[in-house]
Amino acid sequence: MSEHQEIFPSHENLPDVMVGIRDLCFNYGSSQALKHINLELKQNKVTAFIGPSGCGKSTLLRCINRMNDEIPGTRVTQGSIRVEGVDIYDRSVDVVKLRRDVGMVFQKSNPFPRSIYENVAFGLRMRGEKNKVVLDQVVEESLKDSALWDEVKDRLQESALGLSGGQQQRLCIARTIAVKPLVVLMDEPCSALDPIATAKVEELIYNLKKDYTFVVVTHNMQQASRVSDETAFFFMGELIEFSETRRIFSNPKLKKTEDYISGRFG
């Protein structure tokens, strides 16, 4: 944590707000994908993003660790995102350091064609960690945290591509948490997994909640209700409703939310 403190000095925000999104507007070229989003991600909570396809969930997610910077022609036109109180779109912020604090797991599992061990150690190696003892320890810890250790502990040096889809996705999670981020963004992490693998991922999210702040994009209402503490419903680039998951699923304020949750559209 000491490293994080250097990058993100202590701040005036509420202590339990990890990411604060204020009036955020975002454009792909000239088409607006996000319209005036206001949202707070609370520390050690799981926030689910739901909404019909194309409503901007992934876009918002990718704004939080500035992965959208990689897409030419995109820009935040208005508003701000603060992580631990620091405006991440400020000129002084180094996006490399930001991404060390805000990790991301992708929809399509994308392990490197290297050994399982090297996949998990990758982030630390990039940071210059060479100590074998430290690496071994982190790899084991991360694999245990992502509920993969028992399945792979005897084949750490084998290629990660030999793992099943569900194992690969958990490996990607292990790889992401190996570098101890503050926030873990997950874009439909279970969309390609069967129910058992999905249950494993959900369980590990639940267990890791105490150490991380999670955002999970999902099209699966049951998953959102099972795994998340708070839920944000998006529609056409706007945040329609945002509150505790329990409340949203049992007693949504707006008709549109209710229709979507009950499967009447989207």
Add this chain to the structure above:
Amino acid sequence: MFNPESIIRKGRPKGYLRETLVRSFLRGITYLIVIIALMIFGKILIDGAPAIFTSKFPFVDIEFLTAKNETLHVFDDAQGTRHQLPASKYSDYVNAHAGATLYNEQTFSYSGGGIAGPIVGTALLTIGSMILALFFGVSAAIYLAEYAKQSPFIHAVRLAILNLAGIPSIVFGLFGFSVFVLAVPIITNTPSDRSMLTIPLMVGNYVLSFQGWNSSLIAGCATLACMILPVIITASEESLRAVPQGFRDASLAMGGTRWQTIRKCVLPYSLPGILTSSLLAIARVAGETAPIMFTAAVAAKDDLPWQGLSNPFGVLSSQVQALPYHIYTLAARIPNSEYTERAQYGSVFVFLVLVASLSFGSMILRAKLRKKLKW
């Protein structure tokens, strides 16, 4: 009576004749091309193999591959026996048989000895130019594929590079001559008279003199590198783009810098592709005559490039022989006769085997890597 068979299955479909004609025509042309190719290979094989292969162990004429190139002397001795000796052995013979009269004496330039010089020269030119081309080409490809934003300017750059590939090699030869041989700057304390511009360096009496590298190995390598740069850049860019975006995203999302991402997650997986396409470029480099004609190659050279040099870097500024140029010399500059055929067909044969094995090697390598690199 109604017979469905006669309606449905019997008879030829409409246009059958035309179909057959078109197919036979296309097939005929294909076979013609194959026959021409076979005839070329066959001719070289039949005429060239005797120069290379021998009936005795090790079945290959080692001397032809390892001996220096010399003038061939053909003569009859007093007994009427015909001798064919390269220049060095000829002088031994004359010394040994002092006073003997030689009859029907003829000499054939470049036809005696072996072709070690051209082989070594071609090897050096190929290695040197590949190093240069890979360094510059891969760097440019990384920039184009990973850093450059898609803009009209970058499109124009890419188009220019593609067009470069269509320029005839003789133009590269002339370009190399006027730039690398005559104009590039070097640091020296004795600038040549033809230097186009000298800039004093304030260190001793050293100057930066724009006088070129003369006709030399390095000038030839640079010219050849220019010629294959477009191929290397295009192939490398393709290989880089073939690496799944997911690898880059994953690395960037873990807090990798752009260069770390390229070095660890992109380059390793595109390198096989880059190298296999480069092997094809090697075949081209090894085979071109025009670019080296004015920039590096000499028809005759007594020493191998590294012999008689005071420092090892001197090899870069020495001229070399090269196989394609040697073949040109043998074909165009000396009269044809039965005594020159060994050198002529032998050289072509060696050359063909070399280029063919390079192309073949790249094909095998590519197929192997394709299988290995699946994600």
